[in-house]
Amino acid sequence: MVREITIDPVTRIEGHARITIQLDEAGKVADTLFHVTQFRGFEKLIEGRPLSEMPSIMARICGICPVSHLMASAKACDDLLAVEIPATAVKLRKIMNFAQIIQSHALNFFHLSSPDLLLGMDADPAERNIFGVIRKFPDRAKDGVMLRKFGQQIIEWLGGKRVHPAWVVPGGVTEPLSPERREQILGNVTEGMAIARRTIDWYKGIVDNYTEEIASFANFPSLHLGLTTPEGNLEHYDGPMTFVDEQARNIATVTNPRHYASYIDEAVEDFTYLKFPFYKPMGYPNGLYRVGPLSRLCVAERCGTPLADMELREFRQRLGRVPSSSFHYHWARLIEIIYCIEMIRTILDEADILDTFVRARARPNRFEGVGISEAPRGLLLHHYKIDEHGQMRWANMIIASGHNNLAMNRGIKQVAERFVDGDHLQEGMLNRVEAVIRAFDPCLSCSTHAIGQMAMVIELRQSDGTLVDKLTGPRDGDAR
Amino acid sequence: MERWSTSSQALEMVMPDEPSRGPAVVVIGIGNPLRGDDGAGIIAAEAILARELLGGVEVVIQQQLTPELALVIEPARLVLFIDADLEGPPGSIKIQRVRPRPSSDPLLGHHQDPAATLAWCESLYGTAPQGLLFTISGSKFEMGDEMSLPVQRAVGRLADRLAPRLRRWSE
Numbered sequence: 046m047v048r049e050i051t052i053d054p055v056t057r058i059e060g061h062a063r064i065t066i067q068l069d070e071a072g073k074v075a076d077t078l079f080h081v082t083q084f085r086g087f088e089k090l091i092e093g094r095p096l097s098e099m100p101s102i103m104a105r106i107c108g109i110c111p112v113s114h115l116m117a118s119a120k121a122c123d124d125l126l127a128v129e130i131p132a133t134a135v136k137l138r139k140i141m142n143f144a145q146i147i148q149s150h151a152l153n154f155f156h157l158s159s160p161d162l163l164l165g166m167d168a169d170p171a172e173r174n175i176f177g178v179i180r181k182f183p184d185r186a187k188d189g190v191m192l193r194k195f196g197q198q199i200i201e202w203l204g205g206k207r208v209h210p211a212w213v214v215p216g217g218v219t220e221p222l223s224p225e226r227r228e229q230i231l232g233n234v235t236e237g238m239a240i241a242r243r244t245i246d247w248y249k250g251i252v253d254n255y256t257e258e259i260a261s262f263a264n265f266p267s268l269h270l271g272l273t274t275p276e277g278n279l280e281h282y283d284g285p286m287t288f289v290d291e292q293a294r295n296i297a298t299v300t301n302p303r304h305y306a307s308y309i310d311e312a313v314e315d316f317t318y319l320k321f322p323f324y325k326p327m328g329y330p331n332g333l334y335r336v337g338p339l340s341r342l343c344v345a346e347r348c349g350t351p352l353a354d355m356e357l358r359e360f361r362q363r364l365g366r367v368p369s370s371s372f373h374y375h376w377a378r379l380i381e382i383i384y385c386i387e388m389i390r391t392i393l394d395e396a397d398i399l400d401t402f403v404r405a406r407a408r409p410n411r412f413e414g415v416g417i418s419e420a421p422r423g424l425l426l427h428h429y430k431i432d433e434h435g436q437m438r439w440a441n442m443i444i445a446s447g448h449n450n451l452a453m454n455r456g457i458k459q460v461a462e463r464f465v466d467g468d469h470l471q472e473g474m475l476n477r478v479e480a481v482i483r484a485f486d487p488c489l490s491c492s493t494h495a496i497g498q499m500a501m502v503i504e505l506r507q508s509d510g511t512l513v514d515k516l517t518g519p520r521d522g523d524a525r
Numbered sequence: 526m527e528r529w530s531t532s533s534q535a536l537e538m539v540m541p542d543e544p545s546r547g548p549a550v551v552v553i554g555i556g557n558p559l560r561g562d563d564g565a566g567i568i569a570a571e572a573i574l575a576r577e578l579l580g581g582v583e584v585v586i587q588q589q590l591t592p593e594l595a596l597v598i599e600p601a602r603l604v605l606f607i608d609a610d611l612e613g614p615p616g617s618i619k620i621q622r623v624r625p626r627p628s629s630d631p632l633l634g635h636h637q638d639p640a641a642t643l644a645w646c647e648s649l650y651g652t653a654p655q656g657l658l659f660t661i662s663g664s665k666f667e668m669g670d671e672m673s674l675p676v677q678r679a680v681g682r683l684a685d686r687l688a689p690r691l692r693r694w695s696e
Contacts, residue, residue, distance in 0.1 A: 105557075105559060156592060175592075176644070176648060179645075179648040179649060180648065183648075187649055189592070190592055190593050190595055190596060190645075191593075193591070193592060194593035194596050197591070197593055
């Protein structure tokens with residue numbers, strides 16, 4: 046008799062998803078599926094729109110990481126215009142991208158994942174939420190709020206508003222940086238760095254408490270994909286797309302993003318709206334690869350900034366050159382926050398950062414363009430085709446959460462096999478199944494308005510639909 | 526739930542007398558202006574901003590409420606949330622007091638409502654400003670940046686009524 050457990054929705058992630066766990070006759074996990082249950086359709090609705098509107102429209106894909114789509118979209122448009130954008134504009138775009146990564150990593154670490162890390166995977170779910178963290182660890186919660194504000198404030202100062210700034214445009218940015226804004230940002234760097242450093246010091250002290258989770262949270266060798274500088278260092282804005290294997294050996298370097306389709310293909314499954322990108326030379330599903338903060342640290346030779354490189358050395362001393370467990374996305378995220386703050390300070394100190402030439406202007410000069418950048422969750426790619434009037438004919442986007450789809454599906458099976466006992470359903474078991482998804486920090490789209498509330502129900506059913514067991518009541522974030 | 530017939534009556538009832546360390550009032554307009562009437566909160570906040578308020582009022586535009594808003598509202602005495610409403614006659618304005626309540630949408634880590642925003646503030650800093658939620662009922666939420674006529678009128682009406690009071694407090 047086959048039975049099935051459904052976790053619907055998956056909590057403390059960005060977007061809407063559910064997980065099903067199929068059990069065999071002995072009550073052991075036979076299979077798992079990660080279903081992304083929302084459909085957006087942006088690739089279709091932009092058809093016929095002028096390319097100049099693309100960055101603003103595409104930023105609406107997400108309310109949490111609009112800057113990422115803004116970057117990739119603007120870069121795809123730069124490619125269509127066939128312009129080299131001013132050097133200062135590149136630097137300003139980078140600052141905004143770093144700020145975006147800081148605030149997004151802070152959101153995942155402090156607000157979504159810290160309840161598991163601070164209160165325990167098996168803690169009472171009525172307490173295991175951000176308000177439980179605030180009650181028991183108010184200083185950590187304040188740090189999370191401050192770090193997010195640090196990133197959001199930079200985005201607002203540069204772009205004019207926190208969410209959906211229209212400052213990044215095809216050809217560069219609309220406004221140069223003023224000396225006053227530069228000083229304001231620099232004035233916040235010290236506190237941001239202090240928070241980042243005490244957070245990573247704390248995390249390094251508790252990570253060994255999670256040996257069981259580390260062993261089973263999507264813990265397997267795989268390929269990793271990320272951008273690097275031409276020298277092979279950590280990179281988030283441009284540069285070659287680099288694939289490495291589980292020993293950090295270079296598998297492929299894609300220097301021209303327009304050639305991505307020779308290396309990445311996308312498969313479709315009927316149980317989810319999220320596609321399954323895979324490394325094309327290895328086929329589907331063997332071409333599983335991971336992206337995001339952990340992968341970027343695996344791909345890069347070094348970070349290229351002093352404090353982040355010091356942290357990276359310790360990370361590699363303790364975990365190896367390419368850590369196989371996806372639990373370590375958390376640690377990688379904290380190293381990247383330090384790196385981003387260092388980079389913001391470095392760029393703001395460069396002589397030409399206040400230059401007023403920040404936008405190149407041109408008419409479309411190509412019919413096809415590709416833009417890439419590193420979003421907080423991994424490599425983001427926008428591919429556009431336009432007609433002779435500059436109107437959009439076609440678009441394809443490969444988002445970070447898609448790259449990780451194969452790994453997330455394999456990860457939930459691994460953790461379910463380790464923790465789920467079909468005869469004795471306990472909430473903590475299922476929280477771990479969700480937590481492996483949280484480690485990847487998928488963004489399944491945040492810009493849709495959720496209407497009403499979804500009840501969190503976990504059901505265990507026989508294959509004929511008969512209810513065998515059911516867990517209801519408060520789940521993560523629920524407060525009485 | 527407390528309700529008032531007019532916005533000025535509501536403001537008078539909840540505005541405390543004690544001085545504020547930062548802005549006396551924070552106005553937060555919420556919505557997506559690319560989804561028709563859903564942008565009513567943002568357009569209303571922008572209309573209030575355009576009425577030349579002085580330094581004691583801070584106007585914030587948000588597509589959604591986020592945790593770090595706790596830092597923005599913490600020094601204030603009063604926070605006004607303005608949002609669109611799916612229900613009610615198009616163009617009608619409802620006013621209600623908001624009290625701190627943790628995570629009334631418990632499942633989505635990225636989403637919070639006005640009560641949760643006040644709860645973040647109260648939990649982190651031991652105090653939260655008074656809160657009022659103004660909602661404007663809409664009827665047209667399709668893609669597009671044009672609001673329906675009743676909502677356009679309601680936005681102007683709300684800004685006209687709130688601005689004089691806010692201007693007085695901002696002096």
